Amino acid sequence: xxxxxxxxxxxxxxxxxxxxxxxxxxxxxxxxxxxxxxxxxxxxxxxxxxxxxxxxxxxxxxxxxxxxxxxxxxxxxxxxxxxxxxxxxxxxxxxxxxxxxxxxxxxxxxxxxxxxxxxxxxxxxxxxxxxxxxxxxxxxxxxxxxxxxxxxxxxxxxxxxxxxxxxxxxxxxxxxxxxxxxxxxxxxxxxxxxxxxxxxxxxxxxxxxxxxxxxxxxxxxxxxxxxxxxxxxxxxxxxxxxxxxxxxxxxxxxxxxxxxxxxxxxxxxxxxxxxxxxxxxxxxxxxxxxxxxxxxxxxxxxxxxxxxxxxxxxxxxxxxxxxxxxxxxxxxxxxxxxxxxxxxxxxxxxxxxxxxxxxxxxxxxxxxxxxxxxxxxxxxxxxxxxxxxxxxxxxxxxxxxxxxxxxxxxxx
Amino acid sequence: xxxxxxxxxxxxxxxxxxxxxxxxxxxxxxxxxxxxxxxxxxxxxxxxxxxxxxxxxxxxxxxxxxxxxxxxxxxxxxxxxxxxxxxxxxxxxxxxxxxxxxxxxxxxxxxxxxxxxxxxxxxxxxxxxxxxxxxxxxxxxxxxxxxxxxxxxxxxxxxxxxxxxxxxxxxxxxxxxxxxxxxxxxxxxxxxxxxxxxxxxxxxxxxxxxxxxxxxxxxxxxxxxxxxxxxxxxxxxxxxxxxxxxxxxxxxxxxxxxxxxxxxxxxxxxxxxxxxxxxxxxxxxxxxxxxxxxxxxxxxxxxxxxxxxxxxxxxxxxxxxxxxxxxxxxxxxxxxxxxxxxxxxxxxxxxxxxxxxxxxxxxxxxxxxxxxxxxxxxxxxxxxxxxxxxxxxxxxxxxxxxxxxxxxxxxx
Numbered sequence: 042x043x044x045x046x047x048x049x050x051x052x053x054x055x056x057x058x059x060x061x062x063x064x065x066x067x068x069x070x071x072x073x074x075x076x077x078x079x080x081x082x083x084x085x086x087x088x089x090x091x092x093x094x095x096x097x098x099x100x101x102x103x104x105x106x107x108x109x110x111x112x113x114x115x116x117x118x119x120x121x122x123x124x125x126x127x128x129x130x131x132x133x134x135x136x137x138x139x140x141x142x143x144x145x146x147x148x149x150x151x152x153x154x155x156x157x158x159x160x161x162x163x164x165x166x167x168x169x170x171x172x173x174x175x176x177x178x179x180x181x182x183x184x185x186x187x188x189x190x191x192x193x194x195x196x197x198x199x200x201x202x203x204x205x206x207x208x209x210x211x212x213x214x215x216x217x218x219x220x221x222x223x224x225x226x227x228x229x230x231x232x233x234x235x236x237x238x239x240x241x242x243x244x245x246x247x248x249x250x251x252x253x254x255x256x257x258x259x260x261x262x263x264x265x266x267x268x269x270x271x272x273x274x275x276x277x278x279x280x281x282x283x284x285x286x287x288x289x290x291x292x293x294x295x296x297x298x299x300x301x302x303x304x305x306x307x308x309x310x311x312x313x314x315x316x317x318x319x320x321x322x323x324x325x326x327x328x329x330x331x332x333x334x335x336x337x338x339x340x341x342x343x344x345x346x347x348x349x350x351x352x353x354x355x356x357x358x359x360x361x362x363x364x365x366x367x368x369x370x371x372x373x374x375x376x377x378x379x380x381x382x383x384x385x386x387x388x389x390x391x392x393x394x395x396x397x398x399x400x401x402x403x404x405x406x407x408x409x410x411x412x413x414x415x416x417x418x419x420x421x422x423x424x425x426x427x428x429x430x431x432x433x434x435x436x437x438x439x440x441x442x443x444x445x446x447x448x449x450x451x452x453x
Numbered sequence: 454x455x456x457x458x459x460x461x462x463x464x465x466x467x468x469x470x471x472x473x474x475x476x477x478x479x480x481x482x483x484x485x486x487x488x489x490x491x492x493x494x495x496x497x498x499x500x501x502x503x504x505x506x507x508x509x510x511x512x513x514x515x516x517x518x519x520x521x522x523x524x525x526x527x528x529x530x531x532x533x534x535x536x537x538x539x540x541x542x543x544x545x546x547x548x549x550x551x552x553x554x555x556x557x558x559x560x561x562x563x564x565x566x567x568x569x570x571x572x573x574x575x576x577x578x579x580x581x582x583x584x585x586x587x588x589x590x591x592x593x594x595x596x597x598x599x600x601x602x603x604x605x606x607x608x609x610x611x612x613x614x615x616x617x618x619x620x621x622x623x624x625x626x627x628x629x630x631x632x633x634x635x636x637x638x639x640x641x642x643x644x645x646x647x648x649x650x651x652x653x654x655x656x657x658x659x660x661x662x663x664x665x666x667x668x669x670x671x672x673x674x675x676x677x678x679x680x681x682x683x684x685x686x687x688x689x690x691x692x693x694x695x696x697x698x699x700x701x702x703x704x705x706x707x708x709x710x711x712x713x714x715x716x717x718x719x720x721x722x723x724x725x726x727x728x729x730x731x732x733x734x735x736x737x738x739x740x741x742x743x744x745x746x747x748x749x750x751x752x753x754x755x756x757x758x759x760x761x762x763x764x765x766x767x768x769x770x771x772x773x774x775x776x777x778x779x780x781x782x783x784x785x786x787x788x789x790x791x792x793x794x795x796x797x798x799x800x801x802x803x804x805x806x807x808x809x810x811x812x813x814x815x816x817x818x819x820x821x822x823x824x825x826x827x828x829x830x831x832x833x834x835x836x837x838x839x840x841x842x843x844x845x846x847x848x849x850x851x852x853x854x855x856x857x858x859x860x861x862x863x864x865x
Contacts, residue, residue, distance in 0.1 A: 074824070098816065
């Protein structure tokens with residue numbers, strides 16, 4: 042224990058997860074550009090797949106008939122599935138309010154979900170634009186959410202019961218309750234209504250489960266409102282979930298996000314695990330571990346990689362100022378024969394691939410670029426989590442955070 | 454020796470190549486979707502990269518300053534570079550004559566080159582359409598070819614001397630003479646003029662070389678005209694090249710291609726090696742090995758993979774009727790939990806990835822699809838070449854060919 046930070050082990054039917062841990066996102070039963078062998082080489086402990094996407098394609102029944110998600114994607118390690126609620130809502134909500142980032146999430150990976158309110162999502166902190174002519178693509182009622190598929194316009198309905206049924210068919214080790222996810226655009230009154238619905242749905246999810254081998258996590262909502270977060274943490278924390286996830290809007294700044302955790306986490310039963318949905322920036326991982334989070338998931342490491350943004354340690358120029366990112370497309374790498382990060386043990390940095398070569402692969406759009414970059418970013422985050430665990434055990438998390446947060450401000 | 458077929462070993466500064474061998478194409482210093490580790494696991498012996506593409510991007514001087522092509526792409530095995538002539542010509546010719554396939558080759562992989570006249574390239578056997586309003590993008594004269602970059606419209610010139618200089622800077626183990634490549638659309642008179650130019654350029658390439666550690670192959674041209682092929686084979690075969698490549702138009706049918714080889718190969722010095730440019734279909738590999746070819750290159754296995762066309766053996770339904778291809782997107786694979794080809798030893802077939810999962814990856818456009826499919830197709834061809842070598846040693850090439858060519862005609 043280092044402040045609120047803690048180390049632990051989550052035992053699942055597909056192996057143990059040393060926490061704090063980061064779940065790599067494999068929305069559609071595949072981590073973009075990586076195979077399960079790559080995941081193992083990178084030290085990945087757990088993958089998060091998405092119910093919404095797999096429900097639509099290939100369909101939960103097909104996955105079940107093929108032996109479940111583990112066999113389907115040939116990954117025998119732990120898997121989490123998100124409940125699908127975030128995607129069903131955010132599609133309707135994003136299009137309705139014209140929140141830019143949401144619409145652009147499809148058909149890109151979105152599994153991490155619940156990012157509508159993360160501090161880095163600046164687009165979501167603007168005032169909603171009323172677009173009365175726009176067709177609403179998702180409608181919520183007390184029973185569930187009715188939505189239109191982003192793939193073919195077909196109509197579907199997800200409820201607490203169907204979400205659990207789909208997640209049981211998929212067969213992940215950890216599944217999530219079906220919740221209504223709000224954004225920073227929602228006011229206190231609406232956030233309260235959504236919270237109450239989420240609480241009723243939480244009980245329904247518990248009632249709906251039929252399998253005994255999956256851990257079901259309840260989701261704490263309440264936006265950036267202290268009274269609602271505390272109410273939700275107490276309520277959800279009082280239900281017989283195996284773990285808890287912090288979802289929904291985390292406010293409009295990192296300070297807001299920290300406060301949300303400081304209000305919620307201490308009210309959750311300490312013997313059960315706590316997941317933070319959709320957060321994965323280097324600084325945020327350090328800050329949120331210090332506030333008692335055990336597991337994370339986020340598309341950031343994999344999506345950044347595909348955009349040529351490679352994570353680098355302070356030794357290689359990473360710092361809060363550049364968000365620990367190096368833009369490999371930059372012309373100054375054209376003749377750089379060195380690795381992305383000399384301190385990194387990943388297959389890309391150790392495999393003789395220079396910054397110049399990676400730049401060439403990105404400039405020419407070679408498919409290999411995505412795999413090499415993703416291998417690097419994922420390994421980078423796995424190694425960071427390993428350092429975090431060691432630091433917590435040694436009572437040195439603050440020291441480790443200072444090392445990253447005071448990183449040299451030379452360009453990466 | 455089995456008919457004209459023969460086994461051998463090509464020694465290069467980066468290792469030996471057991472022949473007959475198939476060179477996987479890595480046009481822009483990367484085999485699409487595969488890393489050098491993947492290539493080694495698949496049993497790849499040699500990679501072919503392209504001078505035209507690397508000259509334009511990142512530039513030969515940059516590759517040289519970074520230690521040459523082997524270090525640049527982190528592949529320490531043998532490399533061949535094509536001379537760049539085919540691409541420079543085909544771009545101009547294809548746009549000029551409206552030959553569909555050529556234009557679509559950019560910016561896709563094209564390294565195998567010299568495919569303008571391969572029998573499978575049906576587009577090229579149509580009559581040329583005169584398009585007088587269309588700007589000519591490549592102009593050939595006795596000195597070389599002046600062309601416009603397909604990337605940014607900048608003007609460039611390749612000559613026998615500059616092609617060799619670029620290939621020396623890149624540093625491949627085997628380099629190719631700069632030739633004028635004709636298509637089935639060219640008549641006897643033009644094909645003769647191009648042949649004579651190719652012959653003059655062959656001498657200039659030999660004169661231009663300055664490195665002693667690269668094997669330089671001369672290129673036999675002459676289209677599908679017997680007199681020209683024989684003349685070219687005698688002329689090029691009489692020059693002090695370390696090996697020979699059969700380039701240009703191979704006619705309009707498999708029978709034409711076989712005849713071109715039957716005219717040319719016996720006139721080449723038997724102690725030196727013979728490469729067939731741009732051929733890689735299963736049937737063609739078997740037929741051309743039997744006609745004395747030692748090495749091949751072709752984009753087919755890698756490009757087919759990215760299109761979801763997976764190569765399958767007769768045991769898995771492959772036959773000449775389906776060109777040994779299985780369309781993994783087909784709905785009938787949706788619930789197929791078995792591997793692509795049970796007889797295949799590749800990482801995809803042995804890794805627990807079912808036909809159903811691969812179909813899902815292709816249907817959803819997951820990047821992992823391309824790697825798993827390419828690993829399979831490349832391994833498939835490598836294993837075929839291994840069987841070919843064993844068959845030749847045992848005097849059983851004909852038997853092996855019958856096994857493939859009489860493959861069961863059930864759907865793959």
